[in-house]
Structure formats: C-alpha cells, structure tokens
C-alpha cells in the first residue's frame with residue numbers, strides 16, 4: 321500500500337516512519353510512505369501557501385491553489401490515490417473507516433492542515449475529510465500518522481501474526497479481555513485460576529465474558545452502536 325503525505329513540516333515524519341512496526345513495514349516493502357513538502361507548491365518567490373482570512377479575524381488560512389497544484393502533480397505520477405484531508409471538522413475516525421481504507425483504497429494521499437485551517441474550497445479537492453478525536457491539535461501531522469499506522473497494520477504482512485489482529489479491541493466491537501503473564505501473584509493480585517486451568521474452552525468463554533463486561537462498564541456506546549449497524 322502506497323501512502324503520500326502533503327505537509328508544511330516534512331521533517332515531522334522522519335522518526336515516526338523510521339522505527340517500530342511502520343519502519344519495518346517500509347523496509348520490508350509492505351508499504352511505502354512518500355512525504356511531499358507543501359511549500360514546494362507555494363505561490364511566487366516566497367512560495368506562499370497561506371493568507372489572511374476574508375472578513376477579518378486572527379490567524380492565517382491555507383490557500384487552495386498550492387493544494388490543487390500538489391494534488392494534480394502527485395496524482396499525475398500516482399494515479400488513483402484516495403485524497404483525505406485531516407481536520408477537526410472531519411468525520412471521526414474509527415476502526416470501521418480504517419478497515420475500509422485498508423481494503424478498498426489502492427493508496428492514500430493525506431493532507432495535514434495547519435494554521436486556522438483551509439480555505440473552504442480545498443474541501444472540494446478531497447474525497448474525504450477525517451478527524452481523529454474531539455480535541456484540538458496544532459496541525460494535522462499527528463492525525464496523518466495515526467491514519468497511516470492504523471491502516472498499515474491491516475496491510476497483509478505488516479503484523480507478523482494475523483491472529484493478533486482478530487482478537488484485539490474494536491475488531492470484534494468489544495474492548496480486549498484482561499491479559500496476564502508472570503508472576504502468578506503481584507502485590508496481592510493473583511492471576512485468575514481459570515487461566516491456569518488448561519481448559520481452553522473455559523478460557524475462551526471467560527475471556528469473552530470479561531470483554532463484554534469491560535465494554536459495558538467502560539464503553540457502552542460501542543455495544544449500542546453495534547445493534548444500530
């Protein structure tokens with residue numbers, strides 16, 4: 321899977337893309353990530369990308385022409401990319417959206433916003449607008465990395481053991497069950513006996529019960545969402 325990022329801060333992406341799961345996935349050729357500096361598509365001698373808002377107000381707004389020029393250039397060399405802009409006004413990202421991106425899109429072009437936002441007409445250049453949560457970040461760079469990491473994990477080969485994708489939180493609509501390793505007792509807290517029983521059917525049932533209980537306690541919205549869809 322091919323990821324392209326359009327950003328005013330290309331260097332922001334250096335270390336997150338060089339280590340861990342994503343770093344390995346790139347080295348192994350499962351995914352590629354190309355970072356394109358938005359400044360390169362800026363206007364005039366100073367490569368201007370932003371301007372003051374019409375109607376007044378504080379801050380600067382990203383102009384549409386540099387984005388259009390960048391999208392045209394990148395798409396001409398990499399046809400078929402799905403164009404996503406990251407802003408707090410976007411649709412709230414969840415595992416269902418992540419799955420669709422991984423399974424149905426040949427590659428992603430992710431635009432990270434900055435300043436007070438984009439000129440409204442930038443929205444008409446994109447296929448989709450996403451947010452990663454109800455809080456405000458300084459820019460879309462971290463949100464872009466969130467999308468890349470969440471999608472890349474679902475690309476075949478990136479996560480070594482595909483079984484580990486199936487049981488984790490959200491993939492079945494439930495939070496994960498509690499996990500234990502050694503020691504058997506830690507500060508008075510003992511590992512539940514069932515996990516030491518060797519009875520795999522009993523363990524499977526206990527884990528499912530725990531996952532349901534935990535989801536009802538902590539995230540009942542996940543369960544009510546499940547019946548709606």
Ligand code: 6GU
Pocket residue numbers: 406407408433450451452453454455456457458459460463
């Ligand atoms: Cl995509 N951008 C910014 N600036 N803040 C956010 C966000 C994106 N998603 C949640 N908060």
